[in-house]
Amino acid sequence: MVEFSWVVRSPLEHALVAGPYGASGEAGVSLTEIRNFDLIQVMARRGKATEVATAAKARLGVAAPETPKAVQTSDAALIWSGPDQFLVLSKGGKHAINQLSQAFASSASLSDQSHARALISISGAKARAVLAKLSSIDLHPDAFPVGAAAATSMDHTSVTLWRGDDGLNGQAVFNVLVFATFAESLWHTMLDSAAEYGVAISHSEEF
Amino acid sequence: MRIVCPFCGERELGEFTYLGDAKPQRPAADAGEDAVYDYVYLRDNIAGVMSEHWYHGGGCRSWLKITRNTLTHEISAVEPAAGAGAAKVGA
Numbered sequence: 001m002v003e004f005s006w007v008v009r010s011p012l013e014h015a016l017v018a019g020p021y022g023a024s025g026e027a028g029v030s031l032t033e034i035r036n037f038d039l040i041q042v043m044a045r046r047g048k049a050t051e052v053a054t055a056a057k058a059r060l061g062v063a064a065p066e067t068p069k070a071v072q073t074s075d076a077a078l079i080w081s082g083p084d085q086f087l088v089l090s091k092g093g094k095h096a097i098n099q100l101s102q103a104f105a106s107s108a109s110l111s112d113q114s115h116a117r118a119l120i121s122i123s124g125a126k127a128r129a130v131l132a133k134l135s136s137i138d139l140h141p142d143a144f145p146v147g148a149a150a151a152t153s154m155d156h157t158s159v160t161l162w163r164g165d166d167g168l169n170g171q172a173v174f175n176v177l178v179f180a181t182f183a184e185s186l187w188h189t190m191l192d193s194a195a196e197y198g199v200a201i202s203h204s205e206e207f
Numbered sequence: 208m209r210i211v212c213p214f215c216g217e218r219e220l221g222e223f224t225y226l227g228d229a230k231p232q233r234p235a236a237d238a239g240e241d242a243v244y245d246y247v248y249l250r251d252n253i254a255g256v257m258s259e260h261w262y263h264g265g266g267c268r269s270w271l272k273i274t275r276n277t278l279t280h281e282i283s284a285v286e287p288a289a290g291a292g293a294a295k296v297g298a
């Protein structure tokens with residue numbers, strides 16, 4: 001019997017080099033990888049939409065989003081990922097798979113995506129300009145306000161994109177969830193796209 | 208070309224994959240070889256309004272049924288294909 005030793009590490013561990021990148025001067029964009037999160041996909045079973053809504057409300061305190069939106073609670077974000085399905089993003093294990101599976105046992109199928117995705121947060125004065133090169137979604141605040149979400153593609157890669165609460169400086173914060181095996185590729189594309197504005201690269205456990 | 212996904216809203220063509228004619232219905236198990244051959248292989252080459260299956264794989268991963276004019280690319284209707292959004296269907 002082969003013994004495996006699983007080392008938990010970020011899919012961007014090699015690609016991400018914290019510090020300044022691209023044009024010098026004040027960074028126009030901050031690219032921050034968020035590490036160490038719990039991410040659970042909840043998919044309602046046939047005919048169980050109402051039960052899932054009730055279970056979400058009881059377990060997480062809010063109704064699950066039924067349209068492309070992200071709903072923030074005090075300790076989790078519920079992000080629409082398609083019809084009858086959403087992601088629960090949290091940290092610290094409170095809403096990990098074992099904690100959620102009871103609540104949705106009779107109404108939804110759950111899948112643990114915690115180590116299957118990378119989470120990248122894009123902010124700064126030029127955040128929208130960077131994303132405009134990668135995404136065909138209109139991210140103008142009138143079209144994509146705080147709480148807007150989209151299941152879409154960037155650079156031919158499926159992503160879940162949503163706008164979180166504005167940063168302390170009042171600037172928009174965009175979050176991108178990407179499949180772990182595509183994360184490095186998308187990361188490099190993002191860096192290329194952001195280089196001309198100057199980038200501040202970091203990683204964080206906070207979100 | 209842009210397609211208005213009933214779940215996601217208006218999206219670029221690159222997020223979608225074309226499957227083909229949405230008309231053929233799977234024949235009954237005892238329908239015979241000709242009916243199965245027709246279902247699997249034979250397609251009309253429609254110049255005009257056609258019902259098609261498309262897949263929003265670069266977005267919400269739903270199958271869609273789209274009414275499109277093959278001469279003008281004008282899309283007159285988009286609806287979820289059977290099964291998409293099924294949690295709202297009666298159990």
Ligand SMILES: [Zn+2]
Pocket residue numbers: 212213214215216263266267268269
């Ligand atoms: Zn869609």
